[in-house]
Amino acid sequence: MTRLFDQYHPQSDRFFDEVISHESAPRPHYGIMMQRFNQFSAADIRARRELVNIFFRNQGITFTVYGVDEGIERIFPFDLIPRIIPASEWEGIERGLIQRITALNLFLADLYQDQKILRDKIIPAELVLGSKHFRREFVGVRPPLGVYIHVTGSDLIRDAEGRYLVLEDNLRTPSGVSYMLQNRIAMKRAFPVLFDRYTVRPVENYPQQLLRTLQEISPTPKLDPKVVVLTPGIYNSAYFEHSFLARQMGVQLTEGRDLVVNNNKVYTRTTRGLKIVDVIYRRVDDEFIDPLVFRPDSVLGVAGLINAYRKGNVTLANAIGTGVADDKVIYSFVPQIIKYYLGEDPVLDNVETWLAGNPKHLKYILENLDKLVVKAANESGGYGMLVGPESTPEQRERFAEKIVENPRNYIAQPTISLSRHPSFFNETEIAPCHIDLRPYVLNGKSISIVPGGLTRVALRRGSLVVNSSQGGGSKDTWVIDN
Amino acid sequence: MLSRVAESLFWMSRYFERAENTARFLDVNFNLLLDLDSITPVDHPNYWKPLIMVMADPEHFNSLYPEYDAHSVTDYLVFNRGNSNSILSSISMARENARSVIESISSEMWEQLNNLYHFLQSVSPQQVHSDPYTFYKEIKNASHLFQGITDNTFSHNEGWAFVQIGKYLERADNSARLIDVKYHMLTTSPARHSDLVSGSVDIIQWMAVLKSCSALEAFRKVYLSKIDPENILDFLILDRSFPRSITFSICAAQEALWRISGSSSHRYANNVDRLIGKMEAEMSYATVEEILQQGVRPFLEEIEQGLARIGEQLHLLYFAYHTPKIEPADISEALPFTGLDGRRANWSQSQQQQQ
Numbered sequence: 001m002t003r004l005f006d007q008y009h010p011q012s013d014r015f016f017d018e019v020i021s022h023e024s025a026p027r028p029h030y031g032i033m034m035q036r037f038n039q040f041s042a043a044d045i046r047a048r049r050e051l052v053n054i055f056f057r058n059q060g061i062t063f064t065v066y067g068v069d070e071g072i073e074r075i076f077p078f079d080l081i082p083r084i085i086p087a088s089e090w091e092g093i094e095r096g097l098i099q100r101i102t103a104l105n106l107f108l109a110d111l112y113q114d115q116k117i118l119r120d121k122i123i124p125a126e127l128v129l130g131s132k133h134f135r136r137e138f139v140g141v142r143p144p145l146g147v148y149i150h151v152t153g154s155d156l157i158r159d160a161e162g163r164y165l166v167l168e169d170n171l172r173t174p175s176g177v178s179y180m181l182q183n184r185i186a187m188k189r190a191f192p193v194l195f196d197r198y199t200v201r202p203v204e205n206y207p208q209q210l211l212r213t214l215q216e217i218s219p220t221p222k223l224d225p226k227v228v229v230l231t232p233g234i235y236n237s238a239y240f241e242h243s244f245l246a247r248q249m250g251v252q253l254t255e256g257r258d259l260v261v262n263n264n265k266v267y268t269r270t271t272r273g274l275k276i277v278d279v280i281y282r283r284v285d286d287e288f289i290d291p292l293v294f295r296p297d298s299v300l301g302v303a304g305l306i307n308a309y310r311k312g313n314v315t316l317a318n319a320i321g322t323g324v325a326d327d328k329v330i331y332s333f334v335p336q337i338i339k340y341y342l343g344e345d346p347v348l349d350n351v352e353t354w355l356a357g358n359p360k361h362l363k364y365i366l367e368n369l370d371k372l373v374v375k376a377a378n379e380s381g382g383y384g385m386l387v388g389p390e391s392t393p394e395q396r397e398r399f400a401e402k403i404v405e406n407p408r409n410y411i412a413q414p415t416i417s418l419s420r421h422p423s424f425f426n427e428t429e430i431a432p433c434h435i436d437l438r439p440y441v442l443n444g445k446s447i448s449i450v451p452g453g454l455t456r457v458a459l460r461r462g463s464l465v466v467n468s469s470q471g472g473g474s475k476d477t478w479v480i481d482n
Numbered sequence: 483m484l485s486r487v488a489e490s491l492f493w494m495s496r497y498f499e500r501a502e503n504t505a506r507f508l509d510v511n512f513n514l515l516l517d518l519d520s521i522t523p524v525d526h527p528n529y530w531k532p533l534i535m536v537m538a539d540p541e542h543f544n545s546l547y548p549e550y551d552a553h554s555v556t557d558y559l560v561f562n563r564g565n566s567n568s569i570l571s572s573i574s575m576a577r578e579n580a581r582s583v584i585e586s587i588s589s590e591m592w593e594q595l596n597n598l599y600h601f602l603q604s605v606s607p608q609q610v611h612s613d614p615y616t617f618y619k620e621i622k623n624a625s626h627l628f629q630g631i632t633d634n635t636f637s638h639n640e641g642w643a644f645v646q647i648g649k650y651l652e653r654a655d656n657s658a659r660l661i662d663v664k665y666h667m668l669t670t671s672p673a674r675h676s677d678l679v680s681g682s683v684d685i686i687q688w689m690a691v692l693k694s695c696s697a698l699e700a701f702r703k704v705y706l707s708k709i710d711p712e713n714i715l716d717f718l719i720l721d722r723s724f725p726r727s728i729t730f731s732i733c734a735a736q737e738a739l740w741r742i743s744g745s746s747s748h749r750y751a752n753n754v755d756r757l758i759g760k761m762e763a764e765m766s767y768a769t770v771e772e773i774l775q776q777g778v779r780p781f782l783e784e785i786e787q788g789l790a791r792i793g794e795q796l797h798l799l800y801f802a803y804h805t806p807k808i809e810p811a812d813i814s815e816a817l818p819f820t821g822l823d824g825r826r827a828n829w830s831q832s833q834q835q836q837q
Contacts, residue, residue, distance in 0.1 A: 058589070058593065059589075233582070234578075234581050234582045243584050243585035244585070246585050247585040252484055253585050254484065254486075255486065255582075257486060258484050258485070258486050268484055269484065269485045269486070270483055270484055270485055271483055271484075271485055271488045271640065271742070271800045271801075
């Protein structure tokens with residue numbers, strides 16, 4: 001019988017392999033896991049895969065793909081081999097993220113109060129004030145505890161040497177945390193035996209921590225502040241997650257039409273009349289949240305919500321206008337932001353970034369399009385980007401035109417070296433597939449990070465794009481005690 | 483609970499019940515035709531037109547099909563998406579409503595409803611024509627299973643009460659419509675000579691009405707073999723213990739409404755409770771002789787109107803809580819789904835989320 005890992009030869013100078021070192025030896029924290037997987041037969045693997053599939057289907061864990069046959073529900077592909085992060089590595093990640101979120105939060109507080117960082121010319125003012133996510137309506141509004149970003153899902157990757165780098169800060173409405181929780185349940189059902197020899201730190205209490213964070217930011221201190229989740233509705237691709245989190249926290253899942261603002265206070269419409277709301281965990285983007293202030297054609301929001309928020313009668317998580325700090329252009333300034341507010345060097349580095357808005361950088365970008373990954377500053381989900389080495393000359397030409405037309409809107413990065421991890425590319429065989437990591441950071445009275453996160457994996461062979469809309473899947477992610 | 487959630491539970495349940503009733507009407511019609519085949523051809527429009535009259539919009543049907551025959555009517559009532567009351571549309575609406583409150587219902591309920599939806603997607607009209615019995619049985623069983631699952635996996639609190647109200651208002655309305663149309667047909671046919679309809683063909687037709695309510699056996703236990711229209715009317719309208727009779731359904735809906743408001747007999751807390759209490763009292767003290775005297779049609783039409791008014795008040799009280807008071811004259815326009823115009827109640831399209 002061939003053993004699963006016998007076929008696994010990830011040697012490469014360009015990519016860091018999570019499991020096998022450059023000396024072709026298994027990294028110590030993966031040793032037991034490899035042994036266990038080597039004991040499974042192909043039939044074992046198939047049977048367990050079937051268990052997992054049934055679990056996801058029954059739970060209705062699906063996401064919606066736009067543009068294909070008016071939105072088809074698909075099961076989010078799940079890879080059976082868990083990603084393992086030893087505690088020593090995790091501590092660095094944790095420290096780095098706490099530092100980064102602290103600094104970004106101070107940055108937002110500054111932008112919406114005194115704008116010192118602009119006056120000190122650390123960041124060109126026009127970059128911030130010209131960002132489409134900067135909400136000048138909120139200058140002078142201070143949210144409870146001074147916290148703007150309550151829930152973050154930063155995307156981390158590892159370079160060829162295995163250093164963790166921040167690829168993106170998602171400070172608006174990051175999604176995916178429900179997959180993190182469900183992946184763990186699925187893994188425990190399919191491979192209870194794998195958990196035997198590892199002390200895996202639990203992620204299960206994330207919903208309780210989220211609820212606690214949301215209660216901490218209640219506008220007035222109360223014994224039991226009323227928290228609701230606000231979803232755009234059943235047609236949103238992350239609707240499953242919204243309903244899942246509401247159910248796990250034991251709070252109501254509301255749509256815009258369930259809420260009504262009266263006298264600058266927010267209420268739910270219930271069968272027993274109007275009930276006051278203190279905190280809204282909103283999964284509706286800024287632009288859609290209040291037709292009186294933002295897009296008047298939005299039917300997803302609540303008329304008058306923003307005024308209630310400005311008056312301090314309700315707290316929104318995340319705050320309005322946080323998008324200005326996760327803009328891909330501002331991203332390139334995060335090291336300076338950390339230095340400016342905390343006087344520290346960043347624990348987690350950025351990926352090297354060129355700004356098309358800077359004439360020198362623009363020239364470099366246009367000359368090296370075939371080597372770079374170019375991204376639109378305000379797009380997410382893997383849309384609006386060009387992966388240089390995989391593109392055709394025509395595609396590059398078309399993209400170059402777009403960049404020159406609106407340079408402020410584009411950044412470029414080297415084709416990043418996402419680390420690789422053994423994953424099933426078909427039913428019974430594994431290959432090195434690129435992965436990233438999205439840990440979830442909660443910020444209320446203090447910052448806490450659930451040990452683990454969502455590991456996304458590019459299951460299409462050779463692909464570097466891990467987004468679920470582009471054929472990506474995910475893995476259970478373990479932080480283990482050393 | 484959130485008004486929207488209550489509303490979705492109500493319509494989920496109502497549409498599921500509607501699909502079951504449509505399946506029942508069609509099923510019995512097919513059976514009936516097997517009995518009558520020797521007398522009249524199966525495709526005779528007399529057998530099929532009433533189904534459209536009771537369950538859908540004849541004008542819309544006529545715009546799509548030239549004839550009231552078995553194929554067209556079945557196709558229209560089972561599969562047509564343009565017919566908002568077809569089985570497929572009803573189950574889609576039930577599912578849509580369930581999906582929007584998926585965190586409030588039990589996962590077993592969702593699974594059952596979802597299964598039926600996918601089953602319907604997989605069935606071809608040809609399958610239904612070649613084996614109607616199995617198909618309709620599948621729908622009826624799915625509905626029974628859903629109700630059983632709901633009763634056993636969903637907490638019996640406010641949300642459950644809205645599920646009950648949806649089910650029983652729909653059932654009462656469907657039974658009234660069925661009796662209305664059958665009675666109308668049988669009494670206005672030119673060959674009739676007696677005041678009350680009789681004769682062997684009519685008896686078969688009346689038995690079909692009973693069967694479509696799964697009521698034949700229960701009826702026989704009460705009236706032994708005396709199948710005459712008067713007894714049948716008495717049973718289907720006024721019987722207090724048979725779960726598909728109109729009176730039973732109204733009592734059950736009343737009980738569910740009381741659970742929500744805390745009302746009890748003689749003391750109503752709101753307009754819905756008042757209307758249903760009044761209706762329940764009228765049904766309790768009515769006799770079949772009085773009904774015949776008043777005329778079966780007017781009596782049943784009054785019930786249908788009463789049910790529509792209850793639906794409308796229910797909406798205003800529990801679902802549209804904050805909407806400003808609407809002048810009565812505007813109600814039919816503002817609430818196109820109440821069924822006050824004699825059409826069947828439908829979930830308001832304006833309530834459906836657009837994106």
